[in-house]
Every structure is written in C-alpha cells, then in structure tokens.
Amino acid sequence: MSSNERGVIVTGGAGGGIGIGATRVLAQAGWRVLVVEINRPAVTAMQAEAAADGWHADVLFADITEPDAPARIVDHALELYGGLDGCVNNAGVGLVKGSTEVTDAQFDTLMAVNIRAMFRLSRAAYSALEASQGAIVNIGSINSRATLPKYAVYAASKGAVESLTRGMALDYGPQGVRVNCVLPGLVDGPQTREVLSHLTDDVEGYLESWIKSKQALPYLTGRDDVGRVIAFLLSDDARAITGQSIVVDGGTLAQVSDR
Numbered sequence: 704m705s706s707n708e709r710g711v712i713v714t715g716g717a718g719g720g721i722g723i724g725a726t727r728v729l730a731q732a733g734w735r736v737l738v739v740e741i742n743r744p745a746v747t748a749m750q751a752e753a754a755a756d757g758w759h760a761d762v763l764f765a766d767i768t769e770p771d772a773p774a775r776i777v778d779h780a781l782e783l784y785g786g787l788d789g790c791v792n793n794a795g796v797g798l799v800k801g802s803t804e805v806t807d808a809q810f811d812t813l814m815a816v817n818i819r820a821m822f823r824l825s826r827a828a829y830s831a832l833e834a835s836q837g838a839i840v841n842i843g844s845i846n847s848r849a850t851l852p853k854y855a856v857y858a859a860s861k862g863a864v865e866s867l868t869r870g871m872a873l874d875y876g877p878q879g880v881r882v883n884c885v886l887p888g889l890v891d892g893p894q895t896r897e898v899l900s901h902l903t904d905d906v907e908g909y910l911e912s913w914i915k916s917k918q919a920l921p922y923l924t925g926r927d928d929v930g931r932v933i934a935f936l937l938s939d940d941a942r943a944i945t946g947q948s949i950v951v952d953g954g955t956l957a958q959v960s961d962r
C-alpha cells in the first residue's frame with residue numbers, strides 16, 4: 704500500500720452518526736476502510752450514500768462481541784489491504800435507565816459491546832499495527848467525565864474506555880503504536896435520537912434546548928466533526944499524541960451550569 708492508501712477498521716462504521724462520519728472522512732482522505740457492522744439496512748444506506756458521493760468502504764458483517772470476531776476482522780483487513788494502519792473502535796450501545804432498574808443482561812451487554820469488544824479487537828490488531836506503526840482510536844463519551852440521571856451504566860462503560868486507552872497507550876507506546884480516545888458530547892444521528900426518545904416526546908425541542916443551555920457553541924456537533932478528529936488522531940500529524948482523550952462537545956464540559 705502506498706502512504707496515502709492505508710487500511711483502517713471502523714467498527715459500527717455504517718451507523719448513521721459518528722460511524723458513517725468517520726468512514727466517510729477517512730475514505731475521502733484516501734484511507735481504505737473496512738466497516739464492521741451488524742446492521743444490514745445501515746450498510747445499504749451507507750453504500751447508497753457512498754455511491755452518490757463517490758467514495759467507497761469495504762464491509763464485513765460481524766458482531767464484535769462474538770468470540771472469533773476479532774481474529775476474523777483483522778484477518779479480513781489483512782487479506783484486503785496487506786497490512787493494517789488503524790483501528791477505530793466506534794461501535795457502542797446506549798442505555799437510559801435508572802440504576803435500580805438496570806438488569807444484569809443490560810449491564811453485561813453494555814460492557815460487552817462498549818469495552819470488552821474494544822479491548823479484544825485492539826489486542827487482535829496490535830501485531831499488525833506494530834508492523835505499520837499504526838494507531839488505535841477509541842470512541843468514549845463525555846459521560847465518563849460528567850453524566851446525567853439514568854446514564855450510570857453507560858457512563859461506567861465509557862469511563863473504562865478512557866482508562867483502557869491510557870493503559871494500552873503505555874503498553875503499546877514503546878513499540879510505536881499510539882492509542883487515543885475521542886469523547887463526543889451530543890452528536891446528531893439516529894442512535895442519539897433513539898436514545899433521546901426514551902427521555903422525551905419532543906426530540907427536536909430537546910436538541911434545540913440542549914444547544915441553548917448545555918453548549919458554548921450555537922450548533923450541534925455533526926458526525927463529520929467527530930470524523931475529522933478521528934482522522935487527525937490516526938494521521939502522522941498526531942505522531943506525538945498518545946494516551947489522550949480529546950473532547951468534541953461544543954463546549955458542554957466547559958460549563959459549570961446551564962446557560
């Protein structure tokens with residue numbers, strides 16, 4: 704592969720929010736992107752958008768929590784690209800439920816997708832990333848720093864993402880592999896709207912009021928805003944950055960109280 708044609712895995716890379724934002728920004732920047740997905744309609748929609756916009760992503764259908772998924776995903780990327788330069792652990796699930804109401808199964812699902820699968824895929828990708836001096840970008844959330852009622856288990860899973868990122872950065876750094884995470888605030892997309900629909904009957908109104916009261920900036924963070932930060936962290940421009948969490952939240956965490 705030439706230097707402007709590097710291979711990257713993006714889990715959940717067809718999701719209508721951060722996933723497709725990352726996939727599109729990376730594909731348009733010359734990366735060869737392997738999207739790992741369980742959602743067939745989302746992949747169909749992504750492929751239609753890619754065809755219309757003139758970019759391409761490869762697809763592997765796999766549930767990242769399956770025991771053999773990490774090896775299958777990395778092997779597939781190596782077959783396609785002959786090497787691997789990046790791994791974006793984006794796939795994640797949300798949960799809005801009071802701590803006393805959360806079931807064992809819900810707790811286990813959140814941890815399985817949001818942190819265990821991230822750890823296992825990163826571990827499986829490590830050798831190939833060492834060979835290419837590549838990088839991992841994990842998608843956390845501002846919920847690891849400050850959270851909301853009914854977000855305790857989601858916040859815990861994202862707290863683990865930050866800690867794992869820091870620890871892996873120390874383990875992999877001496878071999879030249881960088882590991883960082885991005886902490887998005889509220890990002891527009893279908894998963895966000897689905898989660899919010901459990902909190903309010905008026906999702907549009909909720910988003911407007913969020914911008915006015917919870918952010919410094921007067922517009923919602925879009926999928927490409929996060930995608931561009933991911934692309935930066937994967938690029939050689941970020942060669943001295945590892946073990947860091949980059950907050951992409953329009954200024955939400957900068958505020959001590961609502962505006």
Ligand SMILES: NC(=O)c1ccc[n+]([C@@H]2O[C@H](COP(=O)([O-])OP(=O)(O)OC[C@H]3O[C@@H](n4cnc5c(N)ncnc54)[C@H](O)[C@@H]3O)[C@@H](O)[C@H]2O)c1
Binds near residue numbers: 766842
């Ligand atoms: N949307 C937000 O406002 C927001 C804010 C902070 C953090 N995040 C985090 O960003 C990431 C992306 O969230 P998003 O809301 O943009 O969603 P997204 O649009 O990127 O969609 C996520 C995709 O992950 C896929 N996925 C889920 N479980 C999977 C599994 N087991 N195997 C393979 N694929 C799987 C889904 O099919 C979906 O298409 C998540 O980790 C989320 O927690 C999102």
